[in-house]
Amino acid sequence: DTAVSQTPKYLVTQMGNDKSIKCEQNLGHDTMYWYKQDSKKFLKIMFSYNNKELIINETVPNRFSPKSPDKAHLNLHINSLELGDSAVYFCASSLGTGQSNYGYTFGSGTRLTVV
Amino acid sequence: AQSVTQPDIHITVSEGASLELRCNYSYGATPYLFWYVQSPGQGLQLLLKYFSGDTLVQGIKGFEAEFKRSQSSFNLRKPSVHWSDAAEYFCAVVFYGQNFVFGPGTRLSVLP
Numbered sequence: 001d002t003a004v005s006q007t008p009k010y011l012v013t014q015m016g017n018d019k020s021i022k023c024e025q026n027l028g029h030d031t032m033y034w035y036k037q038d039s040k041k042f043l044k045i046m047f048s049y050n051n052k053e054l055i056i057n058e059t060v061p062n063r064f065s066p067k068s069p070d071k072a073h074l075n076l077h078i079n080s081l082e083l084g085d086s087a088v089y090f091c092a093s094s095l096g097t098g099q100s101n102y103g104y105t106f107g108s109g110t111r112l113t114v115v
Numbered sequence: 116a117q118s119v120t121q122p123d124i125h126i127t128v129s130e131g132a133s134l135e136l137r138c139n140y141s142y143g144a145t146p147y148l149f150w151y152v153q154s155p156g157q158g159l160q161l162l163l164k165y166f167s168g169d170t171l172v173q174g175i176k177g178f179e180a181e182f183k184r185s186q187s188s189f190n191l192r193k194p195s196v197h198w199s200d201a202a203e204y205f206c207a208v209v210f211y212g213q214n215f216v217f218g219p220g221t222r223l224s225v226l227p
Contacts, residue, residue: 004158040219041153041203041219041220041222042217042219042220043205043217043220045214045215048214056214090158090159092159103149103161103164104151104159104161104215105161106151106158106159106160107158108157108158109156109157109158
């Protein structure tokens with residue numbers, strides 16, 4: 001069973017479209033995250049949710065909106081896609097936050113290409 | 116602000132050779148420390164972590180890392196590299212009251 005699963009794995013779309021990426025974890029973790037990995041492999045946190053509540057919202061355009069219907073799911077919706085949004089988006093989960101964080105479990109990533 | 120550096124962007128070693136990947140952090144307190152590996156087209160997998168206690172920690176796939184407080188370092192080592200170890204390696208730290216900070220990554224290539 002996949003611990004953190006993201007769908008879709010690949011997403012190619014045109015500029016201006018709206019798209020969603022879904023993430024689910026079956027680990028019973030209480031915190032979930034979205035990270036963006038750019039072409040230089042740099043990982044940057046976007047959002048963090050703890051028990052369905054937003055706890056981290058880094059400087060991300062408001063075209064990006066996370067939604068957490070329950071603590072096992074954290075979806076990412078992106079409006080009006082731009083070329084610069086092309087990247088790999090990783091979902092992750094952890095037990096605890098801050099220095100009670102015992103390490104992330106990552107999904108396999110969603111490669112978003114905006115054309 | 117806290118930061119994590121991995122001085123080597125790309126390292127190439129021969130199969131069977133030993134490996135050391137460097138990681139340094141800058142901040143006053145001792146953080147929790149992690150190493151992750153990302154194989155091509157894959158997500159990140161946790162190799163090992165250090166919270167406290169013995170400064171030499173063992174991880175999966177034959178990796179180990181040593182925490183040196185005086186050098187603010189957490190270097191990853193493997194005595195004999197296998198071709199399947201070719202991947203991107205990320206050091207990560209979490210400081211009190213903060214969230215994870217990832218280093219920029221080191222790409223490992225393995226020559227046959």
